[in-house]
Amino acid sequence: MINFRIIGRQFSTSISKQNAIKNVTVIGGGLMGSGIAQVAAQAGQSVTLVDVSSDVLAKSQKSIGANLGRVAKKLYKDKPEDGEKFVAEALGRIKTATDPGEASKSADLIVEAIVENMDVKHKLFKQLDSAAPAHTILASNTSSLSINEIGSVVKRKDKFGGLHFFNPVPVMRLLEVVKGAETSEDTYKSMMEWGKAVGKTCITCKDTPGFVVNRLLVPYICEAMRLYERGDASARDIDIAMKLGAGYPMGPLELADYVGLDTNKFILDGWHKKFPDQPLFKPIPLLNKLVAEGKLGVKTGEGIYKYDKK
Ligand SMILES: CCCCCCCC(=O)CC(=O)SCCNC(=O)CCNC(=O)[C@H](O)C(C)(C)COP(=O)(O)OP(=O)(O)OC[C@H]1O[C@@H](n2cnc3c(N)ncnc32)[C@H](O)[C@@H]1OP(=O)(O)O
Numbered sequence: 001m002i003n004f005r006i007i008g009r010q011f012s013t014s015i016s017k018q019n020a021i022k023n024v025t026v027i028g029g030g031l032m033g034s035g036i037a038q039v040a041a042q043a044g045q046s047v048t049l050v051d052v053s054s055d056v057l058a059k060s061q062k063s064i065g066a067n068l069g070r071v072a073k074k075l076y077k078d079k080p081e082d083g084e085k086f087v088a089e090a091l092g093r094i095k096t097a098t099d100p101g102e103a104s105k106s107a108d109l110i111v112e113a114i115v116e117n118m119d120v121k122h123k124l125f126k127q128l129d130s131a132a133p134a135h136t137i138l139a140s141n142t143s144s145l146s147i148n149e150i151g152s153v154v155k156r157k158d159k160f161g162g163l164h165f166f167n168p169v170p171v172m173r174l175l176e177v178v179k180g181a182e183t184s185e186d187t188y189k190s191m192m193e194w195g196k197a198v199g200k201t202c203i204t205c206k207d208t209p210g211f212v213v214n215r216l217l218v219p220y221i222c223e224a225m226r227l228y229e230r231g232d233a234s235a236r237d238i239d240i241a242m243k244l245g246a247g248y249p250m251g252p253l254e255l256a257d258y259v260g261l262d263t264n265k266f267i268l269d270g271w272h273k274k275f276p277d278q279p280l281f282k283p284i285p286l287l288n289k290l291v292a293e294g295k296l297g298v299k300t301g302e303g304i305y306k307y308d309k310k
C-alpha cells in the first residue's frame with residue numbers, strides 16, 4: 001500500500017513535469033498561426049513563430065500587436081499604462097524564425113498551422129520529428145484532414161495529436177483536442193492542460209472528419225449556399241434568419257465569406273472525394289463558380305457579398 005502510494009506520487013510528478021509546456025513553436029504565421037502565437041504569449045509562454053516568408057512574419061507581428069492592444073483595452077480599461085506593459089511583454093515573448101528545424105530544438109510543443117495540404121504537412125512533420133527533442137509534442141491545427149494520416153510520417157506517434165483552434169483565435173473560446181489512434185494518454189492530458197493554460201475551453205474529439213464543429217458547421221454553411229443557389233431566399237435574409245432566429249453572431253453566408261470560399265471549397269471537395277455517397281458533401285456549382293472567378297470572400301473584396309477594399 002505504502003509502496004503503491006509512493007510510486008503513484010512519483011508517477012504523477014513525472015506527468016506534471018511533462019505537462020509543463022513553457023516553450024511553444026508555432027509553424028505558419030498566417031491567420032491562425034499568429035492567433036495561436038498570441039494566446040500562448042498572452043499566457044506567459046515563450047513562443048517561436050515560424051513561416052517560410054519573412055514578409056508574413058512582419059505582418060503577423062503587426063497584427064498580433066494590434067490584437068493584443070484590443071485585449072489590453074478590455075483588461076486594463078482604467079490603467080492604460082498597465083495595458084501598454086501587457087502588450088510589450090507579450091510581444092517580447094514572441095520570437096520569429098524561418099527555419100522550422102532550428103526553431104524546434106527547444107520546443108516542448110509544436111503547433112502546425114500551415115497550408116491545408118497533406119503532402120506539405122507530411123514534409124514538414126518529417127523534418128520536425130527528426131529535429132525536435134524526444135519529449136516534444138507535435139500537433140496539427142488542421143480543419144479537415146485526418147490527424148492519423150498527417151501523423152503517419154512521424155516516429156513519435158504517441159506524442160502526436162490535433163489542436164484545432166477557431167478563427168479569430170484570440171476571441172473564440174473553444175479548442176478541440178483531437179486524440180489520434182496512437183496518441184498517448186499523457187500527450188492528450190498535456191494538450192488539454194496546455195489548452196486551458198492558454199485560456200480555452202477544451203473538448204475531446206476523435207479523429208473523425210471535421211471533428212465536432214466543422215462536421216456540423218460545413219454542412220450547415222453548404223446547405224445555406226444551396227438554399228441561396230435555389231433562390232429560396234436572398235443572401236441577406238438567410239443571414240438575418242440565422243442571426244435573429246437562431247442567435248448566431250454571423251449568418252452562414254457571412255461566415256462563409258469570412259472563412260474564405262476557397263477554404264469552404266477545399267474542405268468540401270476533400271470530403272466529397274473521400275465520401276462520394278454523402279449528399280451533404282456534394283459539390284455546389286455556385287461555390288465552384290465564385291472560387292473560379294477569384295471571388296473568395298472578405299479577403300478578395302468579393303464573395304457572396306461585396307466588401308469595401310481597405
Ligand atoms: C464550409 C467551411 C467552413 C469552415 C471552415 C473551417 C475553419 C475552421 O477550421 C474552424 C473555424 O474557425 S470556423 C469559424 C469560427 N468562427 C466564427 O464562427 C466567428 C463568428 N463570428 C463571431 O463570433 C463574431 O462575429 C466576431 C468575434 C468575429 C466579431 O464580433 P463582432 O461582429 O461583434 O465584431 P467586433 O465588435 O469587431 O468584435 C467583438 C469583440 O471581439 C474583439 N476582437 C475581434 N477580433 C479580435 C481579434 N482578432 N483579436 C482580439 N480581439 C478581437 C473586439 O475587439 C471586440 O471586443 P469588445 O469591443 O470588447 O466586444
Ligand SMILES: NC(=O)C1=CN([C@@H]2O[C@H](COP(=O)(O)OP(=O)(O)OC[C@H]3O[C@@H](n4cnc5c(N)ncnc54)[C@H](O)[C@@H]3O)[C@@H](O)[C@H]2O)C=CC1
Binds near residue numbers: 164
Ligand atoms: N482559416 C481558418 O478559419 C482556420 C484554419 N485552420 C487551419 O489552420 C491551418 C492554417 O490556416 P490559415 O492560418 O487560415 O492559413 P494562412 O494561409 O493564413 O497561413 C498559412 C501560413 O503557412 C505558411 N507556410 C506554408 N508552408 C509552410 C512551411 N512549410 N513552413 C512554414 N510556414 C509555411 C504560409 O506562408 C502562410 O503564411 C490550415 O491547416 C487550416 O485548415 C483551422 C481553423 C480555422
